[in-house]
Amino acid sequence: MTGPGADRTTTPADDHQGTALFAELARSVVALAAREQLRSFALPYPRSAQRVLDRMVLYCLDRGWAPPRSVPEVMAWCAEHTAGGPLFQVPAEFLSPEARLIDPVGRLPSRICLELASHGPQGQVEQEAVDLLTDLAARCGSAERYSRCRRFLADRPVIGQRDPFSDGSHWNPALWKRVKDLYEPVPEYLLSSRVLALCGTCGLPGLSFGRRAAGPGTWCESEHCPPGVHFRLIRDPGRTLLLRRSLRIFLCLPGPTEFAALAELSRAGIGHDLVPAALGAHFVHTLAAAPYLLRTYDRLEPALLASRITNTPVDATADTLVVVPRRQADRPGYRSAFATALDDDCRRRTMLTTPDELVRQIGILHSSRKGNAHA
Known part of the structure; x- marks a missing residue:
């Protein structure tokens, strides 16, 4: 698919x-x-x-x-x-x-x-994540069920024996049945001395090499977590399941940024709808005649991100807000490299932003639309 x-x-x-x-x-x-x-x-x-x-x-x-x-x-x-x-x-x-x-x-x-x-x-990798989520959306049969399943996956890159598989306060067997095939046993290459280490900051797999806390000589799948935070060590990894790597990287990793952006919209009273067949895409509804498109990512390479935005249009005509973590947006040259790598048409209707800037940027876009309408 x-x-x-x-x-x-x-x-x-x-x-x-x-x-x-x-x-x-x-x-x-x-x-x-x-x-x-x-x-x-x-x-x-x-x-x-x-x-x-x-x-x-x-x-x-x-x-x-x-x-x-x-x-x-x-x-x-x-x-x-x-x-x-x-x-x-x-x-x-x-x-x-x-x-x-x-x-x-x-x-x-x-x-x-x-x-x-x-x-x-x-x-390959991101495309696999898109295909898996598209298939999940089809199996869920409704936007509400898919949204719950997707949030479950984004919040739980790792499932241990004692996890409640909960939706709210109760175990939800129907939800687990829909998502369980997206989890798999822990691969050997993620074990150090037969122990699975989970980053204490992002919750993704790491390699501790016998050390208790993240720092030089250790590795975390997100590659950005601060040193000094203790790993969570799982000494019986045979009873643990991991979400597939493509979903850990392209769904779980940008998850905090996506949910922070949506929280900002909700606080401002701005409506939004999830786009099922995409990664972190939402239509944002304001008083404007046409909705804005919100796309959320956590990417290290701005030119590769720009290529993704240009060549996989969810809506080829919508004004698009690309939301990335503050730590990426503030890297020297990140914003300019992203803008330069967009094609001319995409650059005119695309704005790179962060969760805390999002509502203000929507206001700027809305004012620009009104100005163009009266021009």
Whole structure:
């Protein structure tokens, strides 16, 4: 089943040889990680891994460099070489120069890897999340049931034996029946000494490597949580279920931003309706004749986010508010890089904002509409 991610195009940077190869490597890293092969490298490899090794060899030979000799060596390069380094030279307006595909501490796909592996016509990870939610919406049969199920997933990336599977104060077996196939056993690569560590800040899986608190030498799937917060350690992970990784990254991670934005709208008395076949999309109803479109994300790479907004339009004519966490919006150059990467038409009707700015920005858009109507 295909949701809004079906209509995807490329950007000019995709024609750059180093960029295209870096993106193909991202997809191969994801494929190997899904088969728990980033550490053991057990044969056989996915076809994509062998294909990208062949491309890496040719790419290096064309430039007079010593090529990698094996898939494990290619993966080692993914933890060592950065996007903007001399090997790939990915344009800085497309990807952060310091971006790596494999986190050097966790030895797992980085968030940037997952974002890049979701980009373009061959994108995978985010598209899987969209398809899973689209299928869930169809099975729920009503917007209200789907909204409850979606909120359950966003709030519970991890389900343990003692979790109540509750909807309010009571166990809801009907809800659990609809969502349980989206959970799976804990994979070996997320265990350290047979223990599952959950980040004490975001609640997503981490790797503690024997340490009690987050800090140097530990890893968290969100990659942004502060040091010093103690991990929650699960010593019997066989009785624990994890939400699928695509949903943890593209639903749970932006969840706090989305729900903060909706809370701001509710406080201001502004109505909103969830768009089922999308990630974090809502129509916002004001006194304006046409609703605004609210799209919520937590993305590290502004150019990849802009490409997503441009090439997966929920409504190609609606004025769109793209809400991101404050920590992203305030990064130097993030807003300008996002705006620059949008096409001209999309840039005219798209505004990047944060939950705390949202209501004020809607007021600005509303005033602009009224001014244009009287012009």
